[in-house]
Amino acid sequence: MSPDPMSFVSLLDPFAEGPPPSGADDPDCFGDLHLDAVVDGLVAGREGYELRGWFQQPPTDEATLRYRHAVMADLQRPEVAGSVRSFSRAMRGVREDLARSRSIRHRPQSRRFALDALSGYAEAVVGFSERLAGAELRSEGLSGFAGHLAAYVADPGFVAMTAEADRLEGQIGAIRYRLTLQGNKIRVERDEDRADYAAEVAACFERFRVGEVTRRHPSYAGRNELDHVQAQVLDAVCRLFPEVFGDLDRLAERYEDFVAAPVSRFEREVQVYLCYLERMEALGAHGLAFCFPELVDEGGEEHATDTFDLALALGGREEAIVVNSFRLSGPERILVVSGPNQGGKTTFARTFGQLHHLASIGLPVPGTSVQLVRSDAVYSHFEREELMVDLRGKLQDDLERAHAILDAATARSALVLNELFASTTLDDARLLGRRILAQVGQLGAVAVYVTFVEELATLDERTVSMVAGVDPTEPSRRTFRIERRAPDGRAYAQSIAERYGLGYDTLRARLRA
Amino acid sequence: MRVRLLDPDLDVDLDEEAPDHAADVVADLGIATLVEEMAGGDRLVADISLAVLVRSAGTRTVRYRQAVLADFLRSPTLAEELAEVGAEALAKERAERYGILGRGPASVLGRSVRLLGALLDSLRDLRSVAERHAGAARSEGLRSLLETIRAELADGYLGEVSEHLRRLELAEGVTVGLRSGPGGAGVDPVLHRPPERKSGLRDRIPGRGGAHYTVTVADRDEAGGRILGEIRDRSLAEVAEITREAVEHLLGFFARLRNEVTFYLGCIRLEARLRDIGQPVVLPDARGAEELALSAEGLYDISLALHLDRPVVGNDLDADGVSLVVVTGANQGGKSTFLRSVGTAMAMAGAGMFVGARSCRVSIPAAVLTHYRREEEAGLEHGKFDEELARMSALVDRLRPGAILLSNESFAATNEREGSEIAQQVLRALVDSGVRVVAVTHLVELARRLCQTEDPATLSLRAERLDDGTRTFRLVEAPPLPTSFGEDLWGRVFGPADTAAGPEIAATTPTGGHP
The missing domain is CATH 3.40.50.300 (P-loop containing nucleotide triphosphate hydrolases)
Incomplete structure (x- = not known):
């Protein structure tokens, strides 16, 4: 592997030649599956990195997914993620100081920020390189970058730059001056005396003190541009210490663009992993686990254990999240979900769609054990919110959208079809549903189909019936549990009876007591 | 300086919310009537007496309070005078509060220095009460309070405080030492000792003779004037905080003094009333x-x-x-x-x-x-x-x-x-x-x-x-x-x-x- 620091390409796309994705448009399914909200939550606080594009489109090759899995696995070790995070924090500071240095016209200030940026950069890069070297990285992506970084920091040019920045930092840090404020004048001079009068007063008043006091040392060390008065004070300080500030000018001119391109690309791309990892860890603390999905070819078995709706989980109600499991084996391809309203059917359907999308872009997925077909795309069909007076028009719209999806989908796609034909008659819904399911079955794609038409659940060997149940022991709470069993229209009515202790078995037991 | 008339080891928190069951206890035992009598119409006395009554102290603390109470029952005027000094000191703070204009350190410092000057008088009053009643205290609590007051508030110390207050009037401006921080901003301000009062001598501030430059803010430059004020604020921030804390601590001391003595005043009043009725009381x-x-x-x-x-x-x-x-x-x-x-x-x-x-x-x-x-x-x-x-x-x-x-x-x-x-x-x-x-x-x-x-x-x-x-x-x-x-x-x-x-x-x- 070449030690040339400029040869490192990408932490996300080992084969990518072109520029990173733009992130202009979300895929159509994002709104229905609430993946738009998921990505909003993931990139929040990292807007400057423009990460959205990487969450939108799956890469076409499987090797890229493995490459990403390996990087994420490395980053799941806290010491590695910790190193990356502190590097990233330092780099943010560097960029901010550089931006200030460029935007401020007053030369002494601009130079000071340039020096801060340079020192911060050198320190961050060297420190990060050392920590990566000791980290026993297993992924091609991270160990590749670590190699490049090691070569970069050993480069004589980099070493010289660092040494000079250090020396100057030391000299500036030793500068002491004093201001005397009187009337509208500020007298500026060198200062050797550091007697602290405030401490003297504090010692005298100590006697009045009651209990412990943590005195806030007010810090006004903002990093904003100085006002004109302070700028004049700074000019005076420069004149009091001409040698130091002369050196500063020369240094800043010599090193203008010092951030290496691979370093900044790495720092941007690693955010994709970090932002996801942070959410994984936060949810993990609530007992919501993630895992790397096994990815299989079309027609292969799918299963997921204890998976959940990521949008709901990130929405701040972690405790209320109920996990669900499913399996599609042998000829089974379609999960038909029926059951009471507000029993979690739609959430389950979203979960199914999210799983396939997240897996397809190479991220860990919600669940303790997950195997999925590696999807080329996720398609969704949810009922439109807008009011349609014309039922015929609505039905036609439903069918047209379904048709478009079936046209575009392949055997590798994942389909999420939610309450199609809900507004039509039962006969129509049964008929149309059967036809749509037959089409999906022919296609061979995996799908979830949410419906109130129970007969569709037992159509043929390709369909699996899933039922949204209500926990009879605690019926006042929605459980969102979706179970694999034959549809049972009485389940909900039963649960209401239980609330009053009037369920059949309960009544029997009470009468026996 | 500690008051410690209610507990030998700690400052009893009289503002702490009463325990949940306190309201029931008060209602069930009819304690409100008792407290009313102790208060004699004074809301503060009522609150404090109730706060003490609904919390049981340990046996040692009980004996400690009993001794203090016995002292005060013998010399009720001592209790009255202590409470009065405390109340007067607190009134000074209320008077100063209406004058607040700025919240910046320079304003805080000015206000704190004025208030400390006024509280210095209260401290002198307090010492005089302690001196006059030195013989009245037999209890550990009262004796140690009066001794503390006399020892801690000796003339030499009060003079020292007074000198700092004069320097902090800052009649000759403010001198502050700085380091050059990020972007060339001055950081870590360290205040130099201000001269005590204006005079013709120019050599009080060391280093006057060395190289220096002067930045002048033009009279019409309003923004510059404001910035000057900010630099001044930053220079004074720490000492302003120190004096503000000193004020707070002194007021806290006076409030505690008044509050704790107030409880005993309530006891004195109740005892007198029961004596009128002809009912006996006894320290158990x-x-x-x-x-x-x-x-x-x-x-x-x-x-x-x-x-x-x-x-x-x-x-x-x-x-x-x-x-x-x-x-x-x-x-x-x-x-x-x-x-x-x-x-x-x-x-x-x-x-x-x-x-x-x-x-x-x-x-x-x-x-x-x-x-x-x-x-x-x-x-x-x-x-x-x-x-x-x-x-x-x-x-x-x-x-x-x-x-x-x-x-x-x-x-x-x-x-x-x-x-x-x-x-x-x-x-x-x-x-x-x-x-x-x-x-x-x-x-x-x-x-x-x-x-x-x-x-x-x-x-x-x-x-x-x-x-x-x-x-x-x-x-x-x-x-x-x-x-x-x-x-x-x-x-x-x-x-x-x-x-x-x-x-x-x-x-x-x-x-x-x-x-």
Whole structure:
């Protein structure tokens, strides 16, 4: 592997030649599956990195997914993620100081920020390189970058730059001056005396003190541009210490663009992993686990254990999240979900769609054990919110959208079809549903189909019936549990009876007591 | 400087929210009447007295307070003068508060320096009070306070404070040392000692002769003027914070002084009033919890005496070594009054006050709690019995060994058998866990079960009724009788007027158990 620091390409796309994705448009399914909200939550606080594009489109090759899995696995070790995070924090500071240095016209200030940026950069890069070297990285992506970084920091040019920045930092840090404020004048001079009068007063008043006091040392060390008065004070300080500030000018001119391109690309791309990892860890603390999905070819078995709706989980109600499991084996391809309203059917359907999308872009997925077909795309069909007076028009719209999806989908796609034909008659819904399911079955794609038409659940060997149940022991709470069993229209009515202790078995037991 | 008149080791937090059960205790024991008397119309005294009363102190602290109280009862003018100095100092702060314009450090410093100057006078007043009354203090608490005041506020020290206050007027400007920080900003300001007052000498500030540059802000440059102010603020921030804290601490000291002395002023007032009525008070012999002491002569309900403005019937009680007192007997025979007199005495003893009795010896309780039957408050969701159980359950969270629970007809809101069964389990569990219980009950079954053992730790008292049916309002040591006296109560209400009954009981006991 070449030690040339400029040869490192990408932490996300080992084969990518072109520029990173733009992130202009979300895929159509994002709104229905609430993946738009998921990505909003993931990139929040990292807007400057423009990460959205990487969450939108799956890469076409499987090797890229493995490459990403390996990087994420490395980053799941806290010491590695910790190193990356502190590097990233330092780099943010560097960029901010550089931006200030460029935007401020007053030369002494601009130079000071340039020096801060340079020192911060050198320190961050060297420190990060050392920590990566000791980290026993297993992924091609991270160990590749670590190699490049090691070569970069050993480069004589980099070493010289660092040494000079250090020396100057030391000299500036030793500068002491004093201001005397009187009337509208500020007298500026060198200062050797550091007697602290405030401490003297504090010692005298100590006697009045009651209990412990943590005195806030007010810090006004903002990093904003100085006002004109302070700028004049700074000019005076420069004149009091001409040698130091002369050196500063020369240094800043010599090193203008010092951030290496691979370093900044790495720092941007690693955010994709970090932002996801942070959410994984936060949810993990609530007992919501993630895992790397096994990815299989079309027609292969799918299963997921204890998976959940990521949008709901990130929405701040972690405790209320109920996990669900499913399996599609042998000829089974379609999960038909029926059951009471507000029993979690739609959430389950979203979960199914999210799983396939997240897996397809190479991220860990919600669940303790997950195997999925590696999807080329996720398609969704949810009922439109807008009011349609014309039922015929609505039905036609439903069918047209379904048709478009079936046209575009392949055997590798994942389909999420939610309450199609809900507004039509039962006969129509049964008929149309059967036809749509037959089409999906022919296609061979995996799908979830949410419906109130129970007969569709037992159509043929390709369909699996899933039922949204209500926990009879605690019926006042929605459980969102979706179970694999034959549809049972009485389940909900039963649960209401239980609330009053009037369920059949309960009544029997009470009468026996 | 510490006040420490309420506790030898710590500053009692009088602002702390009262414990959950405090409201019940106050209502059940009728403590409000007592507190009103202590306050004499002063809201502050009422709040503070109540705050002290609802928290039981440890035995050592109780003895400590008793000694301070004894000093103050001998020299009430000392208490008045201390409270007055404290109140005056606090008034100075209120006066200064209306003058606030700026919140920046320079304004804070100016205000703090002015206020410190004023408080310096209060400190001098305080020292003079301490000097004049030096001989009055025999208690550890008061003696150490007066000594501290004289030692800490000596002339030399007050002069030093005064000099700093003069320097901090900053008549000759502000000099501050700085480092060059990020972006060239001056950071880590270190204030140099300001000269004391204006004079012609220019060499007081060292380094005047060296190289220097002067930045001048033009008169018309308003923004520049504001910036100058900001630089000044930054330079003064730390010393402003220090002086602001000094003010806060001094005010805190004066507030604490006034508040703690206020409690004793309340005690002084109450003692005087009871003396007028002709009721005795006594500082109880405070014993440790392990002694299970509880004995008194002429123990009476202070609130009742205050309310009636005349002497009331007292009881002798000998319950040393007793952890469960069961009180039974006739309705309106003085049971509730007795329970209140025990509870009030316990609360007052725990607060370090005197109690309403001729003599008293008592283990200081870890806490005083009450569980009284509620007549009307039962909500819609809970039945009365549920409410009682829920309330008892909440109390149990607060009970600990050494606490005392005063129970008045607990668990009477269900049938006798169920109530007795539950009450017996609860009370037994409490007693076995080291909680003392005084229980008034109409549950005959309960009383019989509790008293059938020959256990010396159980004392059975009965409201006395003479053979002719008249009540003496005294309690005698006797086992419970199987029936209550609702019958003759009925007779009294519906039959001819009964002249033997004391009207005070009727006036202060709105509920008399089973109708």
